[in-house]
Amino acid sequence: MKSEIIAVGSEMLTPFRQDTNSLYLTERLNEIGIAVAFKTIVGDRKKDLIYAIRCALSRIDVLILIGGLGPTEDDLTREAVAEALKLKLRRDAALISALAARAAQWRIPLPSNNLKQAEVLEGATILPNPNGSAPGQWLDTAYGEHRKLIMLVPGPPGECKPLFDEECLPRLRQIAPPRAIAKRTLRAAMIGESVADKLLAPIYTTYTDVETTILAGAGDIQLTLLCSKSSPQLAKRRVDELAAMLEETLEDWLYSSDGETLEQIVLYYLGLRQATLAVAESCTGGMVAARITSVPGASRNFLGGAIVYADALKNAFAGVTPEMIAQHGAVSAEVAKALATGIRLRTGSTLGLAVTGIAGPTGGTEEKPIGLVHIALSSAEKTESLEKHFRGDRQRVRDWTTQQALDLLRRRLR
Amino acid sequence: MKSEIIAVGSEMLTPFRQDTNSLYLTERLNEIGIAVAFKTIVGDRKKDLIYAIRCALSRIDVLILIGGLGPTEDDLTREAVAEALKLKLRRDAALISALAARAAQWRIPLPSNNLKQAEVLEGATILPNPNGSAPGQWLDTAYGEHRKLIMLVPGPPGECKPLFDEECLPRLRQIAPPRAIAKRTLRAAMIGESVADKLLAPIYTTYTDVETTILAGAGDIQLTLLCSKSSPQLAKRRVDELAAMLEETLEDWLYSSDGETLEQIVLYYLGLRQATLAVAESCTGGMVAARITSVPGASRNFLGGAIVYADALKNAFAGVTPEMIAQHGAVSAEVAKALATGIRLRTGSTLGLAVTGIAGPTGGTEEKPIGLVHIALSSAEKTESLEKHFRGDRQRVRDWTTQQALDLLRRRLR
Numbered sequence: 001m002k003s004e005i006i007a008v009g010s011e012m013l014t015p016f017r018q019d020t021n022s023l024y025l026t027e028r029l030n031e032i033g034i035a036v037a038f039k040t041i042v043g044d045r046k047k048d049l050i051y052a053i054r055c056a057l058s059r060i061d062v063l064i065l066i067g068g069l070g071p072t073e074d075d076l077t078r079e080a081v082a083e084a085l086k087l088k089l090r091r092d093a094a095l096i097s098a099l100a101a102r103a104a105q106w107r108i109p110l111p112s113n114n115l116k117q118a119e120v121l122e123g124a125t126i127l128p129n130p131n132g133s134a135p136g137q138w139l140d141t142a143y144g145e146h147r148k149l150i151m152l153v154p155g156p157p158g159e160c161k162p163l164f165d166e167e168c169l170p171r172l173r174q175i176a177p178p179r180a181i182a183k184r185t186l187r188a189a190m191i192g193e194s195v196a197d198k199l200l201a202p203i204y205t206t207y208t209d210v211e212t213t214i215l216a217g218a219g220d221i222q223l224t225l226l227c228s229k230s231s232p233q234l235a236k237r238r239v240d241e242l243a244a245m246l247e248e249t250l251e252d253w254l255y256s257s258d259g260e261t262l263e264q265i266v267l268y269y270l271g272l273r274q275a276t277l278a279v280a281e282s283c284t285g286g287m288v289a290a291r292i293t294s295v296p297g298a299s300r301n302f303l304g305g306a307i308v309y310a311d312a313l314k315n316a317f318a319g320v321t322p323e324m325i326a327q328h329g330a331v332s333a334e335v336a337k338a339l340a341t342g343i344r345l346r347t348g349s350t351l352g353l354a355v356t357g358i359a360g361p362t363g364g365t366e367e368k369p370i371g372l373v374h375i376a377l378s379s380a381e382k383t384e385s386l387e388k389h390f391r392g393d394r395q396r397v398r399d400w401t402t403q404q405a406l407d408l409l410r411r412r413l414r
Numbered sequence: 415m416k417s418e419i420i421a422v423g424s425e426m427l428t429p430f431r432q433d434t435n436s437l438y439l440t441e442r443l444n445e446i447g448i449a450v451a452f453k454t455i456v457g458d459r460k461k462d463l464i465y466a467i468r469c470a471l472s473r474i475d476v477l478i479l480i481g482g483l484g485p486t487e488d489d490l491t492r493e494a495v496a497e498a499l500k501l502k503l504r505r506d507a508a509l510i511s512a513l514a515a516r517a518a519q520w521r522i523p524l525p526s527n528n529l530k531q532a533e534v535l536e537g538a539t540i541l542p543n544p545n546g547s548a549p550g551q552w553l554d555t556a557y558g559e560h561r562k563l564i565m566l567v568p569g570p571p572g573e574c575k576p577l578f579d580e581e582c583l584p585r586l587r588q589i590a591p592p593r594a595i596a597k598r599t600l601r602a603a604m605i606g607e608s609v610a611d612k613l614l615a616p617i618y619t620t621y622t623d624v625e626t627t628i629l630a631g632a633g634d635i636q637l638t639l640l641c642s643k644s645s646p647q648l649a650k651r652r653v654d655e656l657a658a659m660l661e662e663t664l665e666d667w668l669y670s671s672d673g674e675t676l677e678q679i680v681l682y683y684l685g686l687r688q689a690t691l692a693v694a695e696s697c698t699g700g701m702v703a704a705r706i707t708s709v710p711g712a713s714r715n716f717l718g719g720a721i722v723y724a725d726a727l728k729n730a731f732a733g734v735t736p737e738m739i740a741q742h743g744a745v746s747a748e749v750a751k752a753l754a755t756g757i758r759l760r761t762g763s764t765l766g767l768a769v770t771g772i773a774g775p776t777g778g779t780e781e782k783p784i785g786l787v788h789i790a791l792s793s794a795e796k797t798e799s800l801e802k803h804f805r806g807d808r809q810r811v812r813d814w815t816t817q818q819a820l821d822l823l824r825r826r827l828r
Contacts, residue, residue, distance in 0.1 A: 011627065013440065013449075013450045013451070013453065014440065014444075014625075015437050015441035016437075016627050016629050016638060017627075018434075018437065023429050023430075023432065026428065026429045027429035030428075030429065036427045037427070037456070037457060038456050039426075039427065039454070039455040040452060040453070040454050041453040041454075043451060045451070048451055048473070051469075051472070051473045052452065058465070058469075059465045211428075213425065213430050213431075215430050215431065279721070281700070282718075283707075285703050285704050285707025285712075285718075286700025286702070286707065286721065288700070289699050289700030289723075290698070290701045290704050292699065293697075293698075293699025293700065294699075296774070296775050296776065296808055297776070298699070298723070299723055303723060303727055304696075304699075304720065304724055304727040304731075305720070305721050306718065306720050306721070306731065307693070307700065307707075307718035307721070308718050309703075309707060309712070309713055309717055310713065310716075310718055312717070312761070313717055313718040313719075316760060317718075346730060347724075347730065348726070361710050362710065362711070394708070394710055395708065398708070
């Protein structure tokens, strides 16, 4: 079965906003074996909307319309579907009472244009929307000689997603051929996207029944494996088989076999080793700590640390002397190591992690160019440091440095 | 003139990836007065692609196809356009030599499927792509009785955007009626989206010739005003007039009259007052510092600070005694003020900014629920604090707290 999602709303045709509901709906549709073949975004113009609906019905079996169900003049989805399919709209008495009750509850008069929301397509089933005033609609109908399933769901994500899950999915599941889905997400750090693809493509392309997607972030690769079969065991076996081969190929780069983030993994290892961590960040200015503290319960193993942006603070909070900075420069392996050791001793943590670098856009020299970073990790046993040169703008250098710092920590703890 | 953007690529029909090129192209098209009426996303299936192209040509004048121009079997845009318009494809000799030269430069043999990239639509102009191997194409043709402008541009953003700017825009500008565009972006902090819209809608809706878009983030509102007129003066006058009225209504909430971020504004004020800043962050764990240090040149006025996640670090880095924490709790106005004062004194900064709170998902009590935060700001003259209750999950509480901390600082410095 092929589907199309039409997202309705002029704001999504501006440079500022994008349809995001469709990502969620695509995931849920794929899980029951329905592919999304087209996505269309169309504004609040009835003529355009009718065009889009007719185009969609000529090419797919399942049509999901998101948005345009509110009470304003711009909300035209109901009318457009009626016109495109030559169906009548009727005002539903129960919906009118519900709208009136809602208005009474809020102690406001029921505006007459609100009654639009009580209009139901001939032959459609009303889909209750407990999170908003506009109900959804489900239409199982003929278009020419073909059966078409058409869903109207509200646009606000807080209404769209639950209504789709509770009302549309169960109905679709009954109609679509039964499928069992298995899914795994592998993640790897500090491997380039093209290197990863060169290594992995020869493997995953042989598994034509498993859909493999590679997503690349700053120093991060996420591989999603999705397989749809007649039985759950069969689907799981294929995914696990491929995952095992990919994991072996990814070697040390692999940090997560089931989708966990790098900061989650680092905190997991810290917990396992009953170790605590403190950080001293210069060029990343708090980004490493911000990622670690994004994980609930981080406080069990993360003590905190210092943002040692000014050289005086490298001294005050991590005991790095002005002499050392004068001798080696603030961006040096020596200072990185001294920061890591200093923050460890000052905080009494098991591990100290430090970052210093030149994020740009200015401040680079021939000897120490923009993108040069030193990352150091200190424990009572040893203090090591890593020199890296990252390309790109200030944000990119900071993002990659943060990822590299967390990955250095992961490799030590593993 | 109405346009449609078709983004080609199966990966954009997965739950993981979205077309983003179209946001950029929409902005540039709007600037020369061309509206985007539809966006379509279609996978790498020739039949679907032909459907999408035919649908588009039935409803708009300008069609931009992004992607599907590479050398692989999945790259079908050229063939699909040829079939949809019943045009021939010819292999261009100059393009073949260029591909061969490129291969020679990389010292690799020219794979035969690469020759696909030398195929040109009958009647099309080749658009050079200095950033990749696949050139774009421009086709000014008749479809039925109507004139259609069709552009094929490569999918990678680093190729798509420059090629569109340098090759497509100048050609479109010659054909589209001349327009002058004026644009302004206003930003406001810590005002709810619905409150903002209730205050501002009665004003901006009367300016029907200025397109106003409101974008809401965590405690942040961004208003973009766009006006297209026959003369630049006329367009600028209307935008400035409306901006002045909106600015007056936004009062103290307004922090930026031309799109600057809150952290840029804060650093601007710090520079103006020749003041320095240090932070002590507990629940935001470095997020305030990370935002401040995202601005180039932040080091002129930002010294750094401490991430005082563990109570022991509140003492070690900001001198907050265990007794005070025992008496008032780590999340209290007293501790927030002591942190702000302590970090100011320890670092020698003009201003100390501190955050402590309960981000969740656990750790809340009846008296101190999840979402409770205390933010304090200290200078030699005075130390003030602010109590806030933010709703939502851990990430939302942390995002809003970070924004509130920066806004407290802005209001003091203004």
